[in-house]
Amino acid sequence: SQTIHQWPATLVQPVGSPLSLECTVEGTSNPNLYWYRQAAGRGLQLLFYSVGIGQISSEVPQNLSASRPQDRQFILSSKKLLLSDSGFYLCAWSVGRLREGPGRKAFFGQGTRLTVV
Amino acid sequence: AQRVTQPEKLLSVFKGAPVELKCNYSYSGSPELFWYVQYSRQRLQLLLRHISRESIKGFTADLNKGETSFHLKKPFAQEEDSAMYYCALRGETSGSRLTFGEGTQLTVNP
Numbered sequence: 001s002q003t004i005h006q007w008p009a010t011l012v013q014p015v016g017s018p019l020s021l022e023c024t025v026e027g028t029s030n031p032n033l034y035w036y037r038q039a040a041g042r043g044l045q046l047l048f049y050s051v052g053i054g055q056i057s058s059e060v061p062q063n064l065s066a067s068r069p070q071d072r073q074f075i076l077s078s079k080k081l082l083l084s085d086s087g088f089y090l091c092a093w094s095v096g097r098l099r100e101g102p103g104r105k106a107f108f109g110q111g112t113r114l115t116v117v
Numbered sequence: 118a119q120r121v122t123q124p125e126k127l128l129s130v131f132k133g134a135p136v137e138l139k140c141n142y143s144y145s146g147s148p149e150l151f152w153y154v155q156y157s158r159q160r161l162q163l164l165l166r167h168i169s170r171e172s173i174k175g176f177t178a179d180l181n182k183g184e185t186s187f188h189l190k191k192p193f194a195q196e197e198d199s200a201m202y203y204c205a206l207r208g209e210t211s212g213s214r215l216t217f218g219e220g221t222q223l224t225v226n227p
Contacts, residue, residue, distance in 0.1 A: 032214075034214070043203065043217060043218060043219030043220040044161075044203055044217035044220060045217075046215070046216060094215065105163040105166060106205075106215050108160050108161040108162065
């Protein structure tokens with residue numbers, strides 16, 4: 001069966017420090033991978049998505065970046081955190097292009113609560 | 118561009134009352150529409166998808182292409198339905214991203 005792991009669960013970082021959140025998927029290959037930020041009152045905002053290794057699409061301009069060094073690994077990074085980067089970050093995956101079909105649902109990780117102080 | 122709008126951030130109903138969570142979308146082709154739900158302290162998870170024409174936990178949603186809507190409905194709300202609900206859209210092209218609305222927090226009061 002497929003599983004998605006996201007860590008850490010909680011992170012408190014000072015302003016200006018770097019960030020690295022990691023997400024890995026098991027039990028599938030060539031998944032589509034996503035990073036979302038869930039902010040109170042602002043819903044679920046798509047930050048990045050990837051359809052393959054090294055292929056990253058950014059949805060909104062921001063202080064963050066994403067990388068996909070391996071097929072089932074998706075990393076969210078920042079060189080210098082801002083206070084406004086605080087939030088709840090969710091990683092998700094869905095069936096990728098090799099298994100096209102309608103109704104492909106997304107599976108979400110447990111999320112990371114990031115507080116920038 | 119694809120966009121999902123959920124006009125109600127908060128919705129409160131009494132147990133046993135009908136509930137409708139609104140979702141409107143903007144997409145030029147034939148989209149796939151989904152409803153996701155997040156119960157307190159649980160992961161975001163799929164509730165239902167339009168392609169399946171299913172009813173899950175008493176909820177249904179019909180894709181209305183003319184009105185570009187995908188409203189979620191339940192005739193008799195239960196307290197355990199209290200959760201955050203997100204409407205989502207995926208485009209028809211290969212590798213299309215999944216775009217979410219801002220979510221509606223549903224509270225079902227006893």
